[in-house]
Structures are given as C-alpha cells and as structure tokens.
Amino acid sequence: xxxxxxxxxxxxxxxxxxxxxxxxxxxxxxxxxxxxxxxxxxxxxxxxxxxxxxxxxxxxxxxxxxxxxxxxxxxxxxxxxxxxxxxxxxxxxxxxxxxxxxxxxxxxxxxxxxxxxxxxxxxxxxxxxxxxxxxxxxxxxxxxxxxxxxxxxxxxxxxxxxxxxxxxxxxxxxxxxxxxxxxxxxxxxxxxxxxxxxxxxxxxxxxxxxxxxxxxxxxxxxxxxxxxxxxxxxxxxxxxxxxxxxxxxxxxxxxxxxxxxxxxxxxxxxxxxxxxxxxxxxxxxxxxxxxxxxxxxxxxxxxxxxxxxxxxxxxxxxxxxxxxxxxxxxxxxxxxxxxxxxxxxxxxxxxxxxxxxxxxxxxxxxxxxxxxxxxxxxxx
Numbered sequence: 226x227x228x229x230x231x232x233x234x235x236x237x238x239x240x241x242x243x244x245x246x247x248x249x250x251x252x253x254x255x256x257x258x259x260x261x262x263x264x265x266x267x268x269x270x271x272x273x274x275x276x277x278x279x280x281x282x283x284x285x286x287x288x289x290x291x292x293x294x295x296x297x298x299x300x301x302x303x304x305x306x307x308x309x310x311x312x313x314x315x316x317x318x319x320x321x322x323x324x325x326x327x328x329x330x331x332x333x334x335x336x337x338x339x340x341x342x343x344x345x346x347x348x349x350x351x352x353x354x355x356x357x358x359x360x361x362x363x364x365x366x367x368x369x370x371x372x373x374x375x376x377x378x379x380x381x382x383x384x385x386x387x388x389x390x391x392x393x394x395x396x397x398x399x400x401x402x403x404x405x406x407x408x409x410x411x412x413x414x415x416x417x418x419x420x421x422x423x424x425x426x427x428x429x430x431x432x433x434x435x436x437x438x439x440x441x442x443x444x445x446x447x448x449x450x451x452x453x454x455x456x457x458x459x460x461x462x463x464x465x466x467x468x469x470x471x472x473x474x475x476x477x478x479x480x481x482x483x484x485x486x487x488x489x490x491x492x493x494x495x496x497x498x499x500x501x502x503x504x505x506x507x508x509x510x511x512x513x514x515x516x517x518x519x520x521x522x523x524x525x526x527x528x529x530x531x532x533x534x535x536x537x538x539x540x541x542x543x544x545x546x547x548x549x550x551x552x553x554x555x556x557x558x559x560x561x562x563x564x565x566x567x568x569x570x571x572x573x574x575x576x577x578x579x580x581x582x583x584x585x586x587x588x589x590x591x592x593x594x595x596x597x598x599x600x601x602x603x604x605x
Contacts, residue, residue: 226462226463226464226482228246228249228250228253228254228257229250229253229257229260229261229462229463230463230464230482230484230485231246231250231484232250232276232277232278233278233280233430233463233484233485234484234485236277236359237270237275237276237277237278237359237387237390238250238275238276238277239274239275239360239387240273240274240275241274241360242360247275247276250276251271251276254269254271254276257462260458260461260462261278263422264422264423264426264458265423265426265427265430266419266422266423266426266427267279267280267281267427268393268394268396270390272390274386274387274390275387275390277390279393279394280431281393281395281412281427282427282428282431282432283409283412283423283424283427283428283431283432284409284428285405285406285408285409286432286562287561287562288562291303291355293351293354293355293358294351294352294355295351296348298336298345298348299348299351299352301332301335301336302328302332302338302348302349302352303352303355303356304331305327305328305331305332306324306328306352306353306356306361306388307388307391307392308331309324309327309328309331310361310384310388311388311389313384314384314386315384315385315386316383316384316385316386317383317384318365318381318382318383318384319381319382319384320379320380320381320382321367321369321372321378321379321380321381321382322377322379324382325340325349328349340376341376343373346372346373346376347373349372349373350369350370350372350373353369353372353380354369354370357369359387360385360387361384361385361387361388361391362382362383362384362385363382363383363385364380364381364382364383365381365382365383366380366381367379367380367381368380395408395411395412397411397414399411421443421444421447422447424444425444425447425448425455426455426458426459428444429455429459429467429474429475429476430459430463430476432564433475433488433563433564433565433578434473434474434475434564434576434577434578435448435473435474435475436472436473436564436576436577437472437473438472438515445474448469448474449469452467452469455467459476463476463478463482464478464479464481464482465477465478465479465482466479468581470516470577470581471516471577472515472516472517472577473516473576473577473578475578475581488563488582489582489584493540493541493543493544494544494555494556494559495559496540496584497532497540497544497552497556498556498559498560498563498565499582499583499584500532500536500583500584500585500586501528501529501532501556501560502565502579502580502582502583502584503583503584503585504528504531504532505518505528505575505579505580506579506580506583509575516577516580517574517575517576517577518574518575518579519572519573519574519575520572520573520574520575521571521572521573522571522572522573524573525553525557525573526549526550526553529549529552529553529556530549530553533549533552536586539586557573560579563578564576564578565578565579565582566579
C-alpha cells in the first residue's frame with residue numbers, strides 16, 4: 226500500500242534518486258492497475274527513468290498550485306524554462322546567462338522581463354530552486370540563490386532530461402484552452418457514467434471533501450448506491466474510511482495511514498480552526514437545505530474575535546500575537562484551503578465539514594502550562 230501512497234505524495238519517483246522505492250513501486254503497480262485506470266482515470270508514466278501518476282483533479286483549487294511559487298510570473302518563467310530544456314539534450318550543460326537570455330526571448334510579448342529588477346530575479350530564483358528540487362536541473366558550479374543579489378552571477382547547470390515528462394498529457398488538443406475551467410471541461414468529455422466515476426474517486430482521493438447540492442445530486446446518487454464498493458476500493462488502495470453525510474462525503478485516512486498533507490496537522494492555526502468549527506457547530510445551528518451556514522464577513526470576524534478573547538492564552542506566541550483582523554485573514558484562508566468554508570463577496574459560507582471536525586481544550590485547560598499545540602484536542 227505504501228507504494229501507491231508514495232505516488233500520491235510525490236510529483237514522481239525518479240530511479241536515480243531512490244532506486245529502492247522505484248523498483249518496489251514498479252513491482253506493486255499491477256495490483257493497483259484497476260484503481261488507477263478505471264476508477265481514477267489517470268495516466269501512468271512508467272519508464273526506465275521515472276514513475277509518475279498524472280494526478281489531474283476534478284476541479285482546480287488554490288492549494289493545488291506549486292507551493293514554492295508566489296506570483297503568476299513564476300509560472301510563466303517556469304514554462305519558459307521547460308521550453309528551453311526541450312531544446313537541449315539529456316546531460317547537456319549550460320550557463321545561467323544562456324538560460325536567462327533565452328527566457329527573455331520566450332517571454333517576449335507575454336511578460337516583460339528585466340533582470341535588473343530585483344523581483345524578477347527573485348522570481349527566477351524560485352523557479353530554479355523548484356527545478357532543482359524535483360530533479361529537472363543539476364548544479365555543477367555556483368548557487369542559484371546568488372542570482373537574486375547579482376544579475377551577472379553565473380551558475381553551471383546540467384539538463385537531466387526529466388523535463389520531457391513534466392507536463393500532463395491530456396490526449397487532446399489544448400492549444401485553444403485559456404483558463405482552468407477550460408481544462409476542467411476537457412476532463413469531463415466522454416461517457417457520462419465513466420466521467421462521473423472518475424470525478425467522484427478523484428475528489429475523494431485528492432480533496433478534503435466531496436460536496437453536492439440539491440440541484441446536482443448525481444455524485445451523491447453514485448456514492449450512495451455504490452458506497453460499499455467505493456469504500457472498499459479506496460480503503461484497499463489508500464487505507465481509510467468513507468464517511469457519507471447528508472450533503473457531503475469524506476474519505477478519512479486512518480492514523481497509521483497518514484501521508485502527504487492532512488488535517489488537522491501540527492500547526493497552531495489548524496488547532497485554532499478546530500475550535501472555531503466547534504463554536505460554529507454548537508452556537509449556530511441554523512443551516513440551509515444544503516447543510517451550510519451563511520455568515521457576513523463581519524459576523525465571522527466577530528466569531529474569530531470571541532474565540533481569540535476566550536482561548537488565546539493557550540495559543541502559541543506567533544498566533545497569539547496576531548491582531549483579530551490578521552487572525553481572521555490567516556484563518557479564513559487556511560479554512561478555505563481545507564474546504565471548511567467558502568468566500569463569496571462580503572459573505573462567508575460555512576461548509577458541512579466544519580461541523581464534522583471540531584476541537585476543544587481538555588477540562589481545566591487554564592490550569593495547564595502547555596499552549597494549544599501541546600494540549601489535547603478532542604476530535605469528534
């Protein structure tokens with residue numbers, strides 16, 4: 226089971242970086258063939274260099290971006306880097322100045338690049354770091370980080386040849402696609418039954434929750450009617466339990482099955498979000514037919530402020546020192562990423578998962594010395 230978890234957790238498995246895991250995963254793949262091909266509908270890249278599971282999500286979400294990138298320019302520079310590597314042989318060496326000159330050409334009429342500007346050099350450094358971390362580049366001489374301080378800095382790189390496997394192969398012409406919704410529509414082309422199966426399994430395997438509404442219950446009908454099989458296939462592959470509620474389904478990993486990102490984690494803001502969820506569950510029982518709660522931004526800020534006033538003496542220093550407004554911003558962004566809430570204009574929509582994951586301090590918590598991250602959290 227750990228082999229397929231490794232494919233979920235990593236972008237790819239490179240033989241030269243981890244031969245033991247590469248061969249173990251390659252041997253185990255036949256037992257996951259049906260799950261990957263029929264239920265998830267994903268492509269598997271398997272050759273003498275890498276094993277890569279092309280994890281195309283059912284829909285795009287903010288947290289699915291490259292974590293190291295902070296701006297749209299980072300993605301443009303990275304695409305230009307991939308184009309540059311396409312024109313170079315495996316093992317071919319090149320200088321940073323050659324790369325930056327080529328990128329200026331690739332970016333012409335798309336994004337104006339000026340290496341005299343610090344933020345542009347800093348963006349290039351983020352791209353180079355990421356490319357090195359995933360194995361697209363090897364550094365032979367110099368440090369990429371120094372480019373942010375000095376535009377004339379030189380680094381000698383080697384092309385590993387892995388760039389040719391980086392992009393996802395959709396099997397269709399994507400030249401006319403312009404936005405994320407276009408790609409989402411592309412993955413929905415084909416037999417409706419098969420598309421629905423793939424959508425359900427992808428959502429449960431990749432995301433914190435699968436929600437449905439009164440208007441669109443096709444996913445619900447499938448999960449409800451096939452719940453035993455869905456639970457079995459997910460459990461056999463990843464190790465966990467399928468929880469089905471009125472307006473949502475959740476695939477919850479068992480404690481010993483944890484891998485990748487999970488909620489709640491060890492970050493203090495994760496613990497604070499549990500307490501906010503508990504507040505909402507206990508004090509705001511009125512819900513819509515879709516099992517959601519609509520709050521104004523002001524109302525949600527008041528909830529965050531009240532939780533801070535009541536419990537922040539038990540929080541870690543960094544989060545305790547945040548103003549109520551900054552705590553609201555950090556908490557709402559964190560909870561949105563875990564599908565606990567949605568932001569809509571001047572409103573906050575509390576999703577069903579917020580009633581599923583709650584946390585409380587232990588009894589007589591104020592007498593304890595430990596902050597929240599060290600205290601016991603009761604989950605239910």
